Amino acid sequence: xxxxxxxxxxxxxxxxxxxxxxxxxxxxxxxxxxxxxxxxxxxxxxxxxxxxxxxxxxxxxxxxxxxxxxxxxxxxxxxxxxxxxxxxxxxxxxxxxxxxxxxxxxxxxxxxxxxxxxx
Amino acid sequence: xxxxxxxxxxxxxxxxxxxxxxxxxxxxxxxxxxxxxxxxxxxxxxxxxxxxxxxxxxxxxxxxxxxxxxxxxxxxxxxxxxxxxxxxxxxxxxxxxxxxxxxxxxxxxxx
Numbered sequence: 001x002x003x004x005x006x007x008x009x010x011x012x013x014x015x016x017x018x019x020x021x022x023x024x025x026x027x028x029x030x031x032x033x034x035x036x037x038x039x040x041x042x043x044x045x046x047x048x049x050x051x052x053x054x055x056x057x058x059x060x061x062x063x064x065x066x067x068x069x070x071x072x073x074x075x076x077x078x079x080x081x082x083x084x085x086x087x088x089x090x091x092x093x094x095x096x097x098x099x100x101x102x103x104x105x106x107x108x109x110x111x112x113x114x115x116x117x118x119x
Numbered sequence: 120x121x122x123x124x125x126x127x128x129x130x131x132x133x134x135x136x137x138x139x140x141x142x143x144x145x146x147x148x149x150x151x152x153x154x155x156x157x158x159x160x161x162x163x164x165x166x167x168x169x170x171x172x173x174x175x176x177x178x179x180x181x182x183x184x185x186x187x188x189x190x191x192x193x194x195x196x197x198x199x200x201x202x203x204x205x206x207x208x209x210x211x212x213x214x215x216x217x218x219x220x221x222x223x224x225x226x227x228x229x230x
Binding site for chain 1: 160162215
């Protein structure tokens with residue numbers, strides 16, 4: 001099946017620094033990618049929808065100036081957590097829709113996730 | 120009320136048992152339905168799509184009742200390797216494509 005990669009898989013940083021996470025679709029072109037965050041023992045929460053060539057759409061309560069999303073190509077979306085704080089520590093997962101199926105039954109493929117720890 | 124509701128469990132069952140998970144969704148505009156499996160500290164992986172006609176994949180059977188907005192997953196002859204969190208997932212395309220995740224049901228299968 002389709003593969004989505006994420007890099008880095010794990011990052012530990014000091015409070016106040018910025019962290020960039022990359023999400024790549026390896027064998028298909030994804031016009032839309034999604035960024036999720038998952039806190040321990042909780043479900044995935046959609047943060048934003050990343051659209052190639054246009055601005056990302058953020059969910060309510062997600063600060064667009066703090067979580068910068070760039071979808072520069074059909075295979076790459078990046079999420080930058082700016083001025084990270086300990087409360088931003090979480091598991092960040094991206095996904096990409098494989099448009100091969102078409103419509104609402106498109107399969108979403110998830111990246112392996114990035115575990116961010118902010119000290 | 121959450122848009123996709125699941126029994127959080129955990130379900131503790133012995134090997135060989137049959138276990139059923141339920142899920143309800145509140146938005147009648149929901150279009151497609153899935154069960155995903157998520158292992159601890161890993162990303163979700165698609166287990167199966169759920170159709171109104173029902174579908175079966177080996178030991179796994181999924182059912183969808185659009186009238187009652189209810190989705191189920193049945194696992195027969197549980198294996199130790201089935202231990203995971205099972206996520207009920209719904210797609211809708213109202214005001215843009217969106218995927219909604221249930222909080223997941225935790226399953227422990229014990230020898």
